[in-house]
Amino acid sequence: xxxxxxxxxxxxxxxxxxxxxxxxxxxxxxxxxxxxxxxxxxxxxxxxxxxxxxxxxxxxxxxxxxxxxxxxxxxxxxxxxxxxxxxxxxxxxxxxxxxxxxxxxxxxxxxxxxxxxxxxxxxxxxxxxxxxxxxxxxxxxxxxxxxxxxxxxxxxxxxxxxxxxxxxxxxxxxxxxxxxxxxxxxxxxxxxxxxxxxxxxxxxxxxxxxxxxxxxxxxxxxxxxxxxxxxxxxxxxxxxxxxxxxxxxxxxxxxxxxxxxxxxxxxxxxxxxxxxxxxxxxxxxxxxxxxxxxxxxxxxxxxxxxxxxxxxxxxxxxxxxxxxxxxxxxxxx
Numbered sequence: 076x077x078x079x080x081x082x083x084x085x086x087x088x089x090x091x092x093x094x095x096x097x098x099x100x101x102x103x104x105x106x107x108x109x110x111x112x113x114x115x116x117x118x119x120x121x122x123x124x125x126x127x128x129x130x131x132x133x134x135x136x137x138x139x140x141x142x143x144x145x146x147x148x149x150x151x152x153x154x155x156x157x158x159x160x161x162x163x164x165x166x167x168x169x170x171x172x173x174x175x176x177x178x179x180x181x182x183x184x185x186x187x188x189x190x191x192x193x194x195x196x197x198x199x200x201x202x203x204x205x206x207x208x209x210x211x212x213x214x215x216x217x218x219x220x221x222x223x224x225x226x227x228x229x230x231x232x233x234x235x236x237x238x239x240x241x242x243x244x245x246x247x248x249x250x251x252x253x254x255x256x257x258x259x260x261x262x263x264x265x266x267x268x269x270x271x272x273x274x275x276x277x278x279x280x281x282x283x284x285x286x287x288x289x290x291x292x293x294x295x296x297x298x299x300x301x302x303x304x305x306x307x308x309x310x311x312x313x314x315x316x317x318x319x320x321x322x323x324x325x326x327x328x329x330x331x332x333x334x335x336x337x338x339x340x341x342x343x344x345x346x347x348x349x350x351x352x353x354x355x356x357x358x359x360x361x362x363x364x365x366x367x368x369x370x371x372x373x374x375x376x377x378x379x380x381x382x383x384x385x386x387x388x389x390x391x392x393x394x395x396x397x398x399x400x401x402x403x404x405x406x407x408x
Contacts, residue, residue: 106134113141169210176203213342216276227270229354234274234305234374235265235298241278242296249294252286259297267305267374273350274374277358280343281309281370289313289368304356304376310369316362324360 125131179196182188188196238260249256285294291313298307316324325348344358351358355375362368 106137110137169207172203172206172210176200176207179203213346216342216346227273227350227353229268229270231266232269232271232274233264234267234269234307235260235263237269237271237274238278238296238298238307241275245282248286254286254291255293257293257295259295261298265298265300265305267376269354269356269374270350273354277347277350277372278307278309280347281372284343285309285311285313291367300376301373304374307372307374308369309372310367312367315364315366316360316368317364321360321362325358 179200183193183196183200239258242258246256282294285291289311291311293312295310296308298305300306325344348358351372351374356373358373359371360368361371
């Protein structure tokens with residue numbers, strides 16, 4: 076009797092084992108078929124498994140790998156599309172002043188014009204040459220920044236003094252554009268951790284943006300301290316930026332309404348944002364149509380080692396196509 080019972084139990088166990096093996100083989104076969112579809116490009120497929128199945132941990136792990144792969148592919152496609160847009164845009168931006176430059180130089184070379192008119196042609200050609208230099212410099216800076224080759228060394232700097240020195244070069248340009256300006260930087264030092272040349276580029280790009288796109292008649296610049304560090308605020312009374320555009324102004328190549336802009340590569344604000352991030356800071360913008368725009372640059376005034384670590388994180392974010400770094404993310408508060 077006991078032998079019959081044991082035999083029965085053995086048969087049941089054998090049957091259960093055979094069923095389990097068959098079930099696992101079926102699940103693996105289904106997983107193989109789905110993986111083949113994923114390999115062919117159908118990234119929407121996922122491995123299905125109930126929590127109690129033996130293959131569930133494997134299925135969940137594979138799904139995670141596939142999802143990360145799809146995300147990487149999506150970022151790569153977006154980056155490729157953006158690179159094509161970059162090349163198309165820059166080709167147009169370079170071709171227009173280059174064509175004009177060649178035309179004026181040819182006219183002087185063939186002696187179509189002479190005397191004072193020839194000098195005017197040469198002056199126009201000179202300005203167009205600087206336009207070309209600005210485009211190529213911007214592209215070079217952007218490529219270095221987003222390839223991780225930008226070598227920024229934040230050190231303790233008096234941003235007040237540094238800002239005043241930078242503004243000296245902009246006073247003639249603002250006066251030529253008939254833009255009134257007000258600078259409110261107290262004489263007390265504003266110590267912050269910044270790379271001198273990087274900060275200069277940030278301020279230059281922001282001011283150039285005002286001149287080229289704001290249609291402002293007045294610019295204000297003030298400096299103060301926040302709980303996060305030193306804050307520079309650059310405001311204008313220009314046309315302002317629509318809410319649907321405000322969140323995209325730091326995207327590379329993004330330009331607001333072309334009808335009210337004066338050209339440019341569309342890289343200036345993206346470069347400024349990237350430089351601020353690599354110095355452990357951030358740039359934000361506040362604007363309303365018809366009410367002008369205020370750009371706020373915040374740079375940390377704390378521990379140099381922490382700033383360097385934030386710069387490394389920012390560099391990885393830039394290489395991965397990361398977005399705007401908020402003030403909280405930049406300062407770690």
